[in-house]
Amino acid sequence: xxxxxxxxxxxxxxxxxxxxxxxxxxxxxxxxxxxxxxxxxxxxxxxxxxxxxxxxxxxxxxxxxxxxxxxxxxxxxxxxxxxxxxxxxxxxxxxxxxxxxxxxxxxxxxxxxxxxxxxxxxxxxxxxxxxxxxxxxxxxxxxxxxxxxxxxxxxxxxxxxxxxxxxxxxxxxxxxxxxxxxxxxxxxxxxxxxxxxxxxxxxxxxxxxxxxxxxxxxxxxxxxx
Numbered sequence: 001x002x003x004x005x006x007x008x009x010x011x012x013x014x015x016x017x018x019x020x021x022x023x024x025x026x027x028x029x030x031x032x033x034x035x036x037x038x039x040x041x042x043x044x045x046x047x048x049x050x051x052x053x054x055x056x057x058x059x060x061x062x063x064x065x066x067x068x069x070x071x072x073x074x075x076x077x078x079x080x081x082x083x084x085x086x087x088x089x090x091x092x093x094x095x096x097x098x099x100x101x102x103x104x105x106x107x108x109x110x111x112x113x114x115x116x117x118x119x120x121x122x123x124x125x126x127x128x129x130x131x132x133x134x135x136x137x138x139x140x141x142x143x144x145x146x147x148x149x150x151x152x153x154x155x156x157x158x159x160x161x162x163x164x165x166x167x168x169x170x171x172x173x174x175x176x177x178x179x180x181x182x183x184x185x186x187x188x189x190x191x192x193x194x195x196x197x198x199x200x201x202x203x204x205x206x207x208x209x210x211x212x213x214x215x216x217x218x219x220x221x222x223x224x225x
Contacts, residue, residue, distance in 0.1 A: 003050065005043040008152055010201060011052060013037055018050045026060065027052030042147055059087065059143035059173050061117040068133070068171030069124070071108045079104055081112070081124060083173045084140060089114070089122040091130070102130060109133040109177065111169055133169065136179040137186050141197040143174035148200040149193060156196065156206060163213040164189040188216040 001020040005011055017028060018035040028050055029038045037043065041054040046062075061067070061083070069081035069089060078099060079091040091112070093099050104110065111131040116123040124130075141149065150157045150170065161168055166180035166189040176193060180186040192209045199205055 003045070008042050008044060008147065011037040011041065011043045013039055017043060017052075023048065023050045025049030025051035026062075027054060041144070044147065053147050054144050059083070059085065061087070061089070061114045061122050061173070063114055063116060065114040065172040066170075067112060067114060067124070067173040068138075068169065068175035068177060069110055069112060069173075071104050071106055071110065074099075074104065074106060078126065081110065083122070083171075084175055085143075085173075087122065087173065089124050091124045091126045093126045098127065102132075104130075104132065109138060111171070111177075114172075133177050136167075136169075136177040137190070139176050139178060139190055139193060140174050141176065141193055143172065145197045145200045146170060146172055146174060148205075149176075149196045151206070156209070159206060159210060160189060160192045160213070163210060164192065164217070184217065188213045191216060 001018060003018050004016050015037045016034060017037055021030045021033045021035060024030045024035045025046060027039050027041060028035050035050050037052045039052055039054045041052045043052050067083055069083050071079050072082045073080035076096055078093045081089045081091060083089050111133055113125040113129050115125045157168060157170060164180060164185050166178050166185055169177040178186050178189045180189060192213055195209055195212055
């Protein structure tokens with residue numbers, strides 16, 4: 001059945017999105033056999049479900065989400081991890097030797113996958129799927145703006161990486177790690193992120209972000225030399 005929106009289109013509450021009620025996802029509701037937007041936000045398709053990502057609102061972790069977290073407690077059978085904005089996740093690892101092998105300490109930053117989210121809490125995948133981040137600049141933006149930062153098929157985030165020369169790891173929970181060849185390049189990347197967060201709903205944003213980066217870097221990416 002057809003969809004009544006284009007990818008990442010801004011939709012209004014009550015706007016018709018699909019004729020297939022089985023495709024109703026987060027940020028939508030079903031009336032009759034049709035799917036409608038329940039909030040103002042970006043329309044998208046996630047796991048074959050029609051979803052609306054609100055401009056504002058708390059982050060709701062979903063299985064498979066890639067997140068960045070800060071270790072806040074080390075336990076014999078795992079770790080407690082802050083995902084920002086008062087949201088805490090748990091990593092359960094039955095094997096104590098594996099816990100010791102990960103060698104995670106309080107205050108360290110990790111990149112991980114959401115395994116489960118519900119009334120029992122948020123749980124992250126353990127083992128080899130955990131990546132320790134040992135360097136970089138940690139910044140945050142509202143989680144609802146992360147899809148706009150990534151852009152359609154990665155267009156926005158790839159442009160920022162190319163223009164600033166920075167490597168960026170983006171968490172769905174709104175935390176981002178930036179590693180660049182110089183503080184100026186990293187500042188340009190942070191400035192770009194803040195502009196995306198402020199003007200996520202506006203048209204022509206990609207061009208304005210690119211122009212901002214070029215104005216900061218003077219028309220070229222700085223090197224470490």
